[in-house]
Amino acid sequence: MMDIEVEHQLPVEKISATLAQNDRGEFRRVFLELHFYDQARLLIQLDEQQRGKVYRYLSAKELGDMFDELEVNEGNAIAYLKEMNPHQGAMVLSEMYTDNTVDMLSDATSSDLATYLNLLPSGEKNEVRKLLNYEDKTAGALMTTEYVAVSIDDSVGTAMQVIRRLARDAEIIYYVYVQDDAENLIGVVTLRELLSNDKRAMVREIMNPNVYSVFVDDDQADVAQTVREYNFLAMPVVNRAGHLLGIITVDDIIDVIDEESTEDYSGLAGVNVDDLEESPIMAAVHRLPWLITLLILGMSTATLINHFEGLVSEASILAVFISLITGTAGNAGTQSLAVAVRKISVENDRKMIQLIRNEVITGLLIGVVTAIVITVIVGIWKNNFVLGAVIGISMVAAIIVANLAGSLIPILMDKIGVDPAVASGPFISTLSDLTSVMIYFSIARIFLNYLI
Amino acid sequence: MMDIEVEHQLPVEKISATLAQNDRGEFRRVFLELHFYDQARLLIQLDEQQRGKVYRYLSAKELGDMFDELEVNEGNAIAYLKEMNPHQGAMVLSEMYTDNTVDMLSDATSSDLATYLNLLPSGEKNEVRKLLNYEDKTAGALMTTEYVAVSIDDSVGTAMQVIRRLARDAEIIYYVYVQDDAENLIGVVTLRELLSNDKRAMVREIMNPNVYSVFVDDDQADVAQTVREYNFLAMPVVNRAGHLLGIITVDDIIDVIDEESTEDYSGLAGVNVDDLEESPIMAAVHRLPWLITLLILGMSTATLINHFEGLVSEASILAVFISLITGTAGNAGTQSLAVAVRKISVENDRKMIQLIRNEVITGLLIGVVTAIVITVIVGIWKNNFVLGAVIGISMVAAIIVANLAGSLIPILMDKIGVDPAVASGPFISTLSDLTSVMIYFSIARIFLNYLI
Numbered sequence: 001m002m003d004i005e006v007e008h009q010l011p012v013e014k015i016s017a018t019l020a021q022n023d024r025g026e027f028r029r030v031f032l033e034l035h036f037y038d039q040a041r042l043l044i045q046l047d048e049q050q051r052g053k054v055y056r057y058l059s060a061k062e063l064g065d066m067f068d069e070l071e072v073n074e075g076n077a078i079a080y081l082k083e084m085n086p087h088q089g090a091m092v093l094s095e096m097y098t099d100n101t102v103d104m105l106s107d108a109t110s111s112d113l114a115t116y117l118n119l120l121p122s123g124e125k126n127e128v129r130k131l132l133n134y135e136d137k138t139a140g141a142l143m144t145t146e147y148v149a150v151s152i153d154d155s156v157g158t159a160m161q162v163i164r165r166l167a168r169d170a171e172i173i174y175y176v177y178v179q180d181d182a183e184n185l186i187g188v189v190t191l192r193e194l195l196s197n198d199k200r201a202m203v204r205e206i207m208n209p210n211v212y213s214v215f216v217d218d219d220q221a222d223v224a225q226t227v228r229e230y231n232f233l234a235m236p237v238v239n240r241a242g243h244l245l246g247i248i249t250v251d252d253i254i255d256v257i258d259e260e261s262t263e264d265y266s267g268l269a270g271v272n273v274d275d276l277e278e279s280p281i282m283a284a285v286h287r288l289p290w291l292i293t294l295l296i297l298g299m300s301t302a303t304l305i306n307h308f309e310g311l312v313s314e315a316s317i318l319a320v321f322i323s324l325i326t327g328t329a330g331n332a333g334t335q336s337l338a339v340a341v342r343k344i345s346v347e348n349d350r351k352m353i354q355l356i357r358n359e360v361i362t363g364l365l366i367g368v369v370t371a372i373v374i375t376v377i378v379g380i381w382k383n384n385f386v387l388g389a390v391i392g393i394s395m396v397a398a399i400i401v402a403n404l405a406g407s408l409i410p411i412l413m414d415k416i417g418v419d420p421a422v423a424s425g426p427f428i429s430t431l432s433d434l435t436s437v438m439i440y441f442s443i444a445r446i447f448l449n450y451l452i
Numbered sequence: 453m454m455d456i457e458v459e460h461q462l463p464v465e466k467i468s469a470t471l472a473q474n475d476r477g478e479f480r481r482v483f484l485e486l487h488f489y490d491q492a493r494l495l496i497q498l499d500e501q502q503r504g505k506v507y508r509y510l511s512a513k514e515l516g517d518m519f520d521e522l523e524v525n526e527g528n529a530i531a532y533l534k535e536m537n538p539h540q541g542a543m544v545l546s547e548m549y550t551d552n553t554v555d556m557l558s559d560a561t562s563s564d565l566a567t568y569l570n571l572l573p574s575g576e577k578n579e580v581r582k583l584l585n586y587e588d589k590t591a592g593a594l595m596t597t598e599y600v601a602v603s604i605d606d607s608v609g610t611a612m613q614v615i616r617r618l619a620r621d622a623e624i625i626y627y628v629y630v631q632d633d634a635e636n637l638i639g640v641v642t643l644r645e646l647l648s649n650d651k652r653a654m655v656r657e658i659m660n661p662n663v664y665s666v667f668v669d670d671d672q673a674d675v676a677q678t679v680r681e682y683n684f685l686a687m688p689v690v691n692r693a694g695h696l697l698g699i700i701t702v703d704d705i706i707d708v709i710d711e712e713s714t715e716d717y718s719g720l721a722g723v724n725v726d727d728l729e730e731s732p733i734m735a736a737v738h739r740l741p742w743l744i745t746l747l748i749l750g751m752s753t754a755t756l757i758n759h760f761e762g763l764v765s766e767a768s769i770l771a772v773f774i775s776l777i778t779g780t781a782g783n784a785g786t787q788s789l790a791v792a793v794r795k796i797s798v799e800n801d802r803k804m805i806q807l808i809r810n811e812v813i814t815g816l817l818i819g820v821v822t823a824i825v826i827t828v829i830v831g832i833w834k835n836n837f838v839l840g841a842v843i844g845i846s847m848v849a850a851i852i853v854a855n856l857a858g859s860l861i862p863i864l865m866d867k868i869g870v871d872p873a874v875a876s877g878p879f880i881s882t883l884s885d886l887t888s889v890m891i892y893f894s895i896a897r898i899f900l901n902y903l904i
Binding site: 033034035037072073160163164167168173174191192193195196210212227228229230231233250251253254255257258261262264265266268269270271273279280281283284287288291292294295298299301302305306309312313316317318319320321322323324326327328330331332334335337338339342358359361362365366369370373374377425426429430433437 | 615702713716722747775776782817826882
């Protein structure tokens with residue numbers, strides 16, 4: 001039985017020992033038993049000199065398998081590739097799955113990119129060049145070209161032969177795509193179905209002609225949604241003419257889902273939670289621009305209160321409730337924002353208007369209940385129900401406006417093409433501070449005589 | 453070529469027509485061509501009378517395939533099952549994958565549960581009973597028992613026969629688990645590897661003995677993390693003795709990842725974004741409890757400002773900057789919270805202390821820069837650099853405290869066993885309102901003479 005804790009421990013010391021003793025055989029014996037992902041994790045714990053030996057002790061294919069995992073899981077895999085001479089580096093790149101090769105090269109400087117491309121075998125070079133041209137976060141940028149395809153005229157037996165031949169190199173062999181003579185994607189058959197049928201049966205009889213596919217320029221979030229709904233292990237990618245160009249496997253979809261949810265989450269908080277290893281200095285540098293921007297927006301609220309300073313000096317009791325109103329409205333607005341951003345990613349236009357309408361109505365209901373509660377509390381506490389009513393009315397109005405902002409702003413941003421996740425929680429709550437104060441003091445001024 | 457837009461359109465009218473004409477043959481012809489997920493989507497668009505015909509026109513196995521998708525994608529699948537008589541319902545349940553059967557029955561009332569369990573074949577009944585007992589959100593609650601296993605003494609040829617036999621019923625046939633006589637999980641071999649080897653080779657020669665597994669009581673988030681890192685299509689689940697109990701497939705892992713990220717996101721905003729169809733009234737009902745709680749917490753801030761009311765009436769300029777300080781500190785605290793919640797899910801204890809320390813240092817750096825900016829702005833605006841310094845110093849202190857709260861509180865909650873995602877953004881910012889005000893007025897009081 002394998003304890004999951006034990007399995008995750010890497011034999012770092014043992015490997016270091018084999019490297020120190022220049023024992024190529026023993027190193028290979030221990031290292032190649034590890035899962036590729038663990039090989040990658042171990043590599044980054046070695047120093048540069050040790051890694052140099054690792055590059056010499058492993059074949060290009062073995063390094064390629066490891067670098068596949070390095071690229072997917074580490075941000076800066078190309079730095080490790082550059083520790084080898086360019087010829088070896090290019091060989092390793094050609095042994096990797098093409099989607100990972102492309103990801104690694106898209107992080108390279110233009111001169112490094114040119115160097116490696118020139119050293120790749122020409123077939124690979126063209127494939128990589130094509131994939132590099134796809135826009136980030138589209139199906140084309142995610143796909144790989146190592147898939148299994150058969151002709152519609154093939155038999156099950158022929159298909160099985162193709163699979164056996166490609167078993168080591170294809171990224172996935174469990175879905176077999178069916179093409180006609182013009183290389184159009186016209187069907188799919190699973191390995192499961194092939195195994196359930198006699199060798200002499202024809203692919204065209206057992207294939208599923210209603211094959212789901214995505215266009216090469218489809219947004220990655222839409223691709224992820226389809227995989228999620230239909231539980232596919234891979235999606236074929238076609239161009240507008242229907243030619244099969246590549247496939248996206250479910251593990252890459254999981255990475256997309258993680259990326260999209262991290263973006264939503266980051267947007268709500270106004271901070272990028274992706275880089276978990278950054279130092280406090282880098283964290284401060286990253287967060288400051290947005291915070292200073294919000295500070296300046298907050299200054300307009302200060303300017304507004306300043307405009308009403310006379311009012312406050314006459315009825316200083318008003319200062320007591322500033323943060324209560326701004327805070328409650330801010331909380332409500334953040335809730336509306338969170339719901340709106342989540343809905344935008346899955347719904348269409350007509351529903352957006354309904355969303356705004358619903359959020360405003362929700363704000364009204366919440367506001368009325370909150371207003372009644374606060375009117376009673378303040379009225380009893382300060383023995384002044386006019387004051388209570390002022391706070392209560394301000395509360396209702398502030399909450400409705402905050403909910404409106406929280407739902408409308410991300411929708412508008414989505415319309416003009418900006419990622420709605422950028423309309424962060426802090427922005428909405430700082431904006432609602434401004435509107436809440438404006439409402440509060442305007443109402444208070446009307447009833448000033450009852451508040452002094 | 454299939455346009456993804458076209459593929460997602462359901463032949464609702466055509467199906468409705470076949471049902472209206474009681475044309476069983478034509479209905480089956482059109483309906484059974486659809487992907488199971490599309491069948492489920494179509495079913496819920498029919499009315500009860502139409503669905504009654506659907507249940508009569510399809511076999512238990514066909515209904516089972518559709519209900520598998522219904523359960524995964526719709527919240528209330530059991531309501532549809534109850535439209536059939538219990539005997540048919542139980543037959544459909546037994547044709548579903550066991551993990552989905554268990555999910556559906558865990559939504560049932562106890563009397564419905566008892567009814568269906570009694571009608572299940574006894575083998576299935578025991579399996580379902582066992583799985584129902586696993587705690588929600590653990591590996592045991594996610595797993596299914598339809599996997600492929602072979603003995604360590606089997607040959608590749610024997611393994612392929614087992615696969616062919618189970619090809620229709622196993623949830624996944626691409627990973628084959630290897631057991632010894634005592635049913636311990638001792639290895640795994642992929643279908644890819646089986647196809648790459650001669651029929652006479654032995655499973656024990658080609659299998660991977662370092663098989664990754666999870667314990668039946670492991671947390672679902674940990675299971676998802678392992679699948680994510682190693683790109684598995686399925687994870688075997690074992691008990692503490694090492695016996696293979698079931699498997700979790702990657703599509704269920706995707707659902708777990710979605711669930712966990714929705715929880716984090718909801719927690720940050722203080723609102724449950726899961727139910728996207730709720731009416732404004734229900735939305736208000738769900739959000740009010742938390743908002744009222746925060747309102748009462750906000751009252752303590754009001755009480756605090758009230759304590760300082762004399763100070764404000766003497767230097768009403770102070771009221772101008774209340775929301776600026778509380779707002780900026782609140783924004784910073786929310787950022788710390790977001791980072792902390794995200795890190796807690798992937799890191800260990802020692803790193804938690806480092807996290808808090810880093811957030812406080814980040815707060816100090818942010819605070820100092822913000823303080824300098826605001827001191828200059830206020831000093832010039834109000835021609836009073838003491839006032840500026842008071843605002844600046846308050847700002848620094850308020851931000852540091854907010855960052856401390858934003859990172860410490862979720863960690864403490866995680867320690868006492870509460871989901872840190874509950875420590876929502878609104879809670880941290882409302883709390884930081886309190887601390888910010890306390891700091892602000894305490895400092896202001898010291899320098900009161902320079903502010904009048």
